[in-house]
Amino acid sequence: MNTLLQVLYVLFVILQAVIAFYLLQPTLLLVVYAIKKVLGLSKPEVNAAAIQEGTPRSFAAIITAHKSLSLVPPLVDSLLKQHYDNYVIYIVADACEDEPLTYDHPKVKLLRPTTRLNAKIRSIDFAINNFIQPHDVLVIFDSDNLAHPDYLSVLNHYFNQGHRAVQTNLQPKNTDTLYARLDAAGNLYNNFSDRLMRKELGLSSNIWGLGIAMETSLYREIIYQHFLGGFDKKIQADIVKKIPLLAYAPEAMVYDEKIDNGAALEKQRTRWINAYFKYFKYGWDVLATGLGRPSFNLVYFGINLLRPPLFILLAAAFFLAAVNVFISLAMTGFWLGVVLTFVVSFFLIVLLMQREKKIFSSLFYLPFFVLRQVKALLKIKAASKSFLQTENNKVLYIEDILNKQPLPKI
Template sequence: MYTVFFVLFLIVQVIIGFYLLQPLLLLLLHLLVKPFRRKNDATPAENAADDLDIAVIVTAYKNLGLVTPLADSLLKQRYGRFTAYIVADACEGMELGEFNDERIVLLRTPSPLNAKIRSIDYALKNFRKEHDAMVILDADNLVHPNYLEVLNGYFKRGYQAVQTNLMAKNLNNAYARMDAAGNYFYNFTDRKVRMEFGLSANIWGLGIAMRTELYRSVIYRNFLGGFDKKIQADIVKIIPQLAYAEEAYVYDEKIDTGEALETQRTRWINAYFKYFKYGWEVFETGIRKGSFNLVYFGINLLRPPQFLQLLGGILMLLVNIWVSPAAAWLWLAILAQFPLTFLSIVAVMNPRRGVLRSLTWLPLVFVRQLKAFFQIRKANKTFLQTSNNKVIYIEDVINQ
């Protein structure tokens, strides 16, 4: 019996150690191959007849005022073949700015839907025509003038699903900058490096573009959170590669209070446990098909949230002080390298001093995430929305 427990203990250590060391390994691989890597060419083919008709679905829940700057940024696109469907869910008495352009379509739901997935389905059912591809955005987003043009290029190169580059719309305080730092970190580990090595990228809950028929192939049974967990687990098994378009910038409002951080993390942690089984399904499919892409994707879908990884590492350190002092020193080194690696990756992705200085507040984020962990049952009972209120136009963001 002792041998069984010891083997299980070793397995747990290997798993936690792998997840904590993975960012460092990816950073080293990136730096190693960088001098030999050709720059990615996302320029679309010259034949404009092949340009895609794109639907932009904007889900607005109880806040239509934020959509006006987003609609403005869409009308400033250098790519004109699109229609934006703005789903106003529970937005009674709220108005959208005046846009005399038939490409901006406002859809008011007859009754509250209270779920992002339902809002997307409502838009699909009310398409004015069939679109080749679709993009999913939140009400508080903004898009760069090149956004749809870059996406069109990726689709014309054969990709069926593309995650775009999530950037910070605001960096007004330490919480917003820490939230942005997390984006830069995961953009590197889960998207940029994977794209460089021909592997599928993870998606966010916004800024994901895909062929319309591909989205329609996904069947939902749960509507409270985790829409990205479900959709990526399904589509990654049926397409060669889920791409990452680093050149397609979508700007997202960053949380700027501790309460908003807890709400956001509660929703994320709940979605991790609720959709945990999809990671196993992708992993098993990869083993069955002999696909490293799917195996690696599944392993990372199973990856616990960062604060749980760190808690696991601290627990391994404490246990090994008694079990194996040599292993305890190893765990101390693993735990020490993680914040240094995090800082290095953020510096590589966005070396702005304000963002880097904000990382001194990470212990506070750790505590907030612990509080969020003990509130995850809330996300099963209601739609937890992160409050957004920054009315900023695309020119202001670009000029920053």
């Protein structure tokens, strides 16, 4: 019995160490960021002269649309206004039989599958199989996205540097509701911890399910067995093991529609949480690969792939604080301090990364956001049975974004 208790205690200590690491990690990254800024060691941004140099890669801009084409014209418009010329736009109109849309432009290819694909991965494959010419690089967009005019120029610069896969900078397209601002705040936090600071530390970036650019040949090496959700989970776990570095391009802006109400948030997060558990094994695979090579980049990447959603981490911290009331009051105080430190760090990161002040002010309503995610967790079984598509409806053009949040031309 004593041996069993000792084993359980050791496991309890390990669990506490893991949860504490995840929650204190953003604070450590903030400290590193501040030190690099003070010492002038931050990575320099791409400048105008740099993006004009090198070989112009051929890009395939793949737009995956499902059931609706209403938001495709603004995205196509933003791509046709690029300060770069070597690209073709492929629109995959999946399950859009009754949606009228035509394009008579040499850079736009509208594809209408004869059978419904009902999966983003299948739509991407359909576009690749219908390329009208060979393309060096493909870029994946959702239909509700918009691209900054310098988007492809910046990407071309990164590929000319030798990168084979590049994640671009996801920014909010809309912040007109409380939930949209809270959703945007989450993106800003993830951009800092999983992308910007990875770049600063010379490590591979996590990807989003959109705005990811990679060599076409690299994408063809990935084989999918599941098609409902988790596109980014699968693809990044495979890519990061095949290339030296999965790069992040903060200068390449892509705008994404944010969730504007609680019901839509629940549907989206139900799908995301389900994908986390479905693809959990890939985190272990990347971690094991990193330990076997050995590679700190892969070890760090794998550890963070295993990281649970933030609301689960916070729930675990409060649970540990409660359990420690019966074991060690000092540890209870420690866990309350960890939670407070994380919350302060989260607020500071959003304050640092935001472009609109109202995003930071929305953080005081975070408990409502967390509650919606708890409700999403309780509905997780639904995500394994259907696609749970998030409905988007914000028809905005790139000029609307740039006039509201002017960005200097690179």
